[in-house]
Amino acid sequence: MNVLKFGGSSVANATTIEKVIEIIEKQSRNKSLYVVVSALGGVTDLLIQAGKEASSNNDTYKSTLITIENRHLEAIKELIPVVSQSSIISKVKSELNKLESLCEGVYLLSELSPKTESVIASFGEMLSSFIIAEAAKVKGLDIVLKDSRDYIITTDATKVTIDYEETNFRIKRYAQDNNHQVSLFPGFIAKTSDGEPTTLGRGGSDFTAAILASAVQADKLQIWTDVSGMYTANPKLVKQAKPVTHISYQEAMELSHFGAKVIYPPTIHPVLDKNIPIVIKNTFQPEDEGTLITREVANRPKPVTGISHIDNISVISLEGSGMVGIPGFSKRLFEALFLANINVILITQASSEHSICLAVDEQDAEKAKLVLDTAFEFEITKHKVDPVKIENNAAIVALVGDNMYHHQGLSGKMFSTLGKNNVNIRAIAQGASEKNISVVIGKKDIKKALNILHERFFEVKTKQLNLFVTGVGNVGSKLLSQLEQQKSYLKDKLRLKIRVVGISNSRTMTFDEQGIKLDSWEEALATGEKANSEKFFITAKEMNIRNSIFVDNTANPDIAKVYKHYLAESMAVVTCNKIACADEYANYSELQELSRKFSASFLYETNVGAGLPIIDTLNNLIASGDNVHKIQAVLSGSLNFVFNNYKEGVNFYDVVKQAQEEGYTEPDPKIDLSGVDVARKILILARESGNIMELEDIEKEAFLPEESLETNSVDAFFESLKANESHFKQILDEANKKECRLKYVAQYEDGKAKVGLQHIPADHPFYNLEGSDNIVLFYTDRYPQQPLIVKGAGAGADVTASGIFADIIRIGKK
Incomplete structure (x- = not known):
């Protein structure tokens, strides 16, 4: 014999009840069955609600009772042929009249005793079991409806304490006399030895089934519900959760006591001593394996169930x-x-x-x-x-x-x-x-x-990263494109799943906890809400998603100011915006401390050389115990591009305009040409080397005329370049006379730093630096004469985006 229990979700309406009857009919071909059913889904809550409304002298209990009546009548009309409905509806309405009389008494007395509440709550199971039994008879099943209150006896009307001696005696006596293939019992309800009605508590239908299974020494107790077993975690909260095929009684008890809603905690106790297996099955996917619960489980691969x-x-x-x-x-x-x-x-x-x-x-x-x-x-x-x-x-x-x-x-x-x-x-x-x-x-x-x-x-070392990206111009759009292009590689080779859950530009911002589609992010952003950097942070904080990373692709000083808030919430920060790390040393130091304190990565490799591993190389040198004495570098891909392409017959204005259009400069090229950008980069390298230094400590040798430096708009700056072509021509001629090339060089030595345009002779490592390439020479204890050289493309949206991508990957690998 098997005992089957069907919960409220399994008997929610006529459609689901038909599935239940199919399962019962199929299993009853081979074995006799005891079947326990709950109230129609949600009805017990409605019954308790009606009782409380009545006790509060609130006549809305009447409309609640109408809702309950309609639920049951609708099920009858769909399950039972019209010719057979009359007597069944009459019986149901008779029971509902009793329920109405009870609630009316509660309403008049404005009092709801525990005993009365139990009686009111019991109507759900009594009505559902009657309707299901009649529907099963229509299908030709050999089924009989029994009243659980005649078999399950408690010692107290208010506490769930079973009188097992009397209960087992009554159930066994029935089993000896029973000659029906299916016996149907309403779950949840019981009575005391004095005949007072009581219940087994919420979830008590499971308990009813376990008591029956224990008393008749059933072959198996089946709990049918709306999920395919007990899961590794709540599947409503953890999408990756999977059913556990086999667990022990002890594990099931632990999981059920700690919130697993699939099985009611007391259910396990009656069957544990008898060593009766429990199976959790899905009414709506009966072919699924479900979860088997037994005393022991062999060959468990994972320590955590x-x-x-x-x-x-x-x-x-x-x-x-x-x-x-x-x-x-x-x-x-x-x-x-x-x-x-x-x-x-x-x-x-x-x-x-x-x-x-x-x-x-x-x-x-x-x-x-x-x-x-x-x-x-x-x-x-x-x-x-x-x-x-x-x-x-x-x-x-x-x-x-x-x-x-x-x-x-x-x-x-x-x-x-x-x-x-x-x-x-x-x-x-x-x-x-x-x-x-x-x-x-x-x-x-x-x-x-x-x-x-x-x-x-539980997961096969696949780590999910959730990105909040601000800035989707040249660099940001390239980054999103690279993320979309590489998603399969990241998942298959690096076991990383990267989702962009927030995007912002200067106008709008949009969020999606399930991940913004990167092949249509522009449309999502276009219909987003008004951009606000503070609200962007608050939303990211409130979303409270694991492995969150804030990615800044802007050059905005206001965005840089909010890094500390992300880090303090243990959200990693990846940025190509060098303003934060080139800010006052106290602020730079605070960000480093917050990163350590809250175990939140703060990565800014692209601050210095776009995609080049300059900061990473420097940090590895220092971490290994080396000491940096001198750094010489061409750190501006923009300026290198400009001076590599500025030659006889070409206007300086045209070269700078080309550099801006091809994405080698900041949106305002004056930042690059004034040397401020390079000064920030050497400042960051000096600080990473362990030196306490401010931006104003760096000596800057400007090559722009005062007129260009004092402009207050991009257009005015370009006009000044046109007006001062002779100035730039003179700089070029001086270099040509010396058979040198012009390079904007940054240098750090003995705790001091400077930046400026220099004449580079043919035998210098910088001489053949082409295009927008960067180069850095590290002179250290281990590299005193022949420096360690890092060289490569140092500007451009693609390489900068790839550098940001690399920092994101670095976080993912931690």
Whole structure:
């Protein structure tokens, strides 16, 4: 014999009930069945709502009852042929009249006792089981409807305590006399030995089925629901979650106690002693394997079986010196909560005994505080114990697995994974068996915590990065194009999934937690909301997505000012905007400190040489113990392009205009030609070398005339270049006379830095530097005479975007 239980989602309406009947009919061909059904989906909530509305003297309970009636009549009309409907509808309406009379009495008395509430709640299962039994008879099934209240007996009307001796006797006696292929029982309902109606609590239909299975020593208990088994995590919050094919009773109990809604926690106890397997199956996909629950599981590949959570938790803290070394203190605490019928979900106590922290359901928090403040009133008055503190908006996340105790470092992996994503742990509880590691975190972090832990413990080392990109001009648009082009390679070769979840330009911004389609991001941005850098950050913070990276492709000083806010939220920052790192040293230092403090990467390789690994090379030299004595560099691809192309017969204005149009300069070319850009770059290298230096400390040798430097618009700047062609021609002639080339050189030596236009002779490493290439010479302890050279393309949207891409990949590999 098998026992099958179908939950509310499985019997929600006529369509789903027909699927249930198909499953019952198929299985009953081979074995006799006991079938337990819940109320139609949502009806129990409506019944309790009607009772509470009536007790509040609110006549809206009448409309709630009409909704309940319509739900059942609609099911009958779709399931039962018209010729057979009359008697069934009459029976249902008779029961609904009893329900209406009960609610009317509650309304008149303005009182809803636990006993009356149980009776009202029981109508859901009684009505659904009757309708399903009649619909099954229409299909030709040999089925009989039994009243669970005649078989399941409790010892108390208010507490779910089963009288197993009497219950088992009644069920076994029925089994001996039963000659029907299918016996249908309403779940959830029971009665006391005195005949008072009661219920088995929310989720009690599972319990009903387990009690039946245990009493008749069933071959298998099947729990049919709307998901294909118990999952590695809540699939509604973790898209990558997968069903677990086989788990142990203990694991199932841990997962069910910690929020897994698939199975009701007490369900496992009646079948555990009898070693009856439980199978979780999907009513809507019956061919799926589902989850098998047995005493032991062999050949488990992973240490962690599942990740579960409980929402709406409050943390109760009791602390004080008067607790230390006092016998019986904990007994008084838990006894007070027990007498107040408050369930404690998690407990942790400091070894000093100075504090006890426990978690309760949020709705019990104020009651718990009142109870404990009263219980320890004397100690509080004498200042030996502090008044109870409550922290609301908390949640519990638990790692569960029988094999966890075989694996070292699981706790550390859990805590470090949460910490790297700015998920603060408020309390920790772990049993000596290590089958459950639980942490209390903020409720707002639940989704992020579940996803990063699932990624860490279950996924095939595929890491998801979520980008918030601001600036989609030349560089930004190239970056998005490269991300789209390389997504398959990243997933297959590097095990990285990169999603862009926020995009902004100077006018609009748009967000999509599921990822913005990179082949149509322009359309999404065009219909976005008005851009605002502060709101962009607030939205990114509120989205609270794991592995978040803010990417700045602008040269905007206002954007650079918000980096610290991202880093303080443990969001990585990748930028080609060199303003932040070239700002006052105190601000540069603050960003570095925030990066370390909150374990948030701050990468800006493209600040100096576009896609060239200049900063990375310098950092590796220093990390390995080398000392930098001197840096010589051509760091402006823009200026190198300009002076490589400025020759006899060509106007300086035309060359600069070409450089701007081809994306080699900043939008305002004066930034490049004034030397400010190069000064910022050598400043960054000096700081990365360990030197404390400000931008004004750098000696700048300008080659632009004052007229050009004093312009206040791009157009005015270009006009000044035209007007001063003779000035630039003279600079070129002087270099040609010396058989030298013009290069704008940056130099750092002995704690000092300078930038300026220089005549480079033919035997110098800079002489043959072509196009927009950059070159850097590092003279160090290990490279005193022959410098370490980094050389390559140092400007252009493509190479800059590739440098930003490389920084993103570097974060992904951590």
